[in-house]
Amino acid sequence: MKSNEISRRRFIGTLAAATTGVAVSGITPVFGNSRDTSDKLALLGGTPVRGNKKWQTWPQWDAEKFNPKMNEVMGNRVWSRSRKVAEFEKKWAEMHGSKHCLTTVNGTNALSAAWMQSNIGPGDEVICSPYTFSASIFGILYKGAMPVFADIDPETFQIDPKQIRKKITPRTKGILPVHICGYPSDMPEIMKIAKEHNLFVVEDACQAHLAEIGGKRVGTFGNAGCFSFQASKNLPIGEGGGILTDDTEYFDRLYSYHNFGYASGSVSGQISSISALILANKIRMAEYQAVIGLCQLEKLEEQHKIRNENGAYLNEKLAAYPGITPVKLHKGATAASYYIYSMVYNQDKLDGLPRQRFIEALSAEGVPVGTGYPNDPLYGQPMMREVFKSEIYQKVYTADELDFEKYKQKNHCPSLIKTYGSALWIWNGGLMLGTKSDMDDIINAVDKIHNNVAKLK
Secondary structure (H helix, E strand, O other): OOOOOOOOOOOOOOHHHHOOOOOOOOOOOOOOOOOOOOOOOHHHOOOOOOOOOOOOOOOOOOHHHHHHHHHHHHHHOOOOOOHHHHHHHHHHHHHHOOOEEEEEOOHHHHHHHHHHOOOOOOOOEEEEOOOOOHHHHHHHHHOOOEEEEOOEOOOOOOEOHHHHHHHOOOOEEEEEOEOHHHOOOOHHHHHHHHHHHOOEEEEEOOOOOOOEEOOEEOOOOOOEEEEEOEOOOOOOOEOOEEEEEOOHHHHHHHHHHOEOOOOEOOEOOOOOOOOOOOOOOEOOOOHHHHHHHHHHHHHHHHHHHHHHHHHHHHHHHHOOOOOEEEOOOOOOEEEOOOOOEEEEEOHHHHOOOOHHHHHHHHHHOOOOEEOOOOOOOHHHOHHHHHHHOOHHHHHHOOOOOOOHHHHHHHOOOHHHHHHHOOEEEEOOOOHHHOOHHHHHHHHHHHHHHHOOHHHHO
């Protein structure tokens, strides 16, 4: 990746002149290689900062290099789980410094399997991050346990350890941190809490490939760490998932569970070739999935380095603008995955300009941006109401515990709701692998909007 010489210059005009009421005193942003960002916004008929330039496509595939490897496995006609899957698992475990990796058909099944082979059960509580997708908690619900939601830190988007402590009861048996957008949760503090209360921890690292805390990669702090290899992820297979663990007995149960319940290691007994020893599933990764993963692994660490260089660059430059605040890494984090580049929108510092109007303007300049998850917290989704009607929940929990309105009130997370209304996600898969010039386009587009707030309003 080539680094362009970045010039410093003052605002074209001043923000004070362009945006009445915006607090910008003393701010002299550092711009990327320059366009005149005082010109007309693309949304209002001007020329987009990006022009006709395209972002890097995603997922990426080197046909000349990788097609022969795919042709080999397809020609061998050994398509079900075999040596290639085992090779991918070994490499993924080694890359993380973990003893074991088990692959699955997708990240959702990885998360579900991790909870299904835990000791969590009906009547137990699991403290969960609320800023995530519904798949994160499926396994908890399959086990008949009760999700309890602890609020997030709105500056990091991650579950707040202080809020976790407030939610612990004698029934608490587990914690589900989610490294959302690829930013690490505060795992050292979370594991300290888990150790104090003997809690089972499953990390949802589905968006956080190679993210680190103190040089230790996420997914290796808890009892299990789960990853997604869906096509949009930083290691894209199309579909696929993985579970890391250092617990060999637990790994044996996971392996048995993902393969019809057949014997595996310590899960053994008197069996025939088709005897299932535990209630299980069939969620094995296929050989051709593993080959795609092995090909993608060849570039992952190099791409991870580029993403972090670009993330640090954007963090430094965009921090100068009052209308947005880059999401922060907590003090112990040493690398993010930058699966999604995230910011917090500060409407009051942009003269009351609505977030949606800012999004429309930034998108028109050629920067793919959105709000992230909709204002629909997991604790209020219809899925939970239906789960509460199920036979197992009706038998185990009291009517008061299953009162959906009371459940929503008890789990209300004010910082989450605030974040729903202020989050900005910049993402299109390959965007964070761009050049410094590409990153400068993002910076210049933000600058252009700041210079034209009055006209947008």
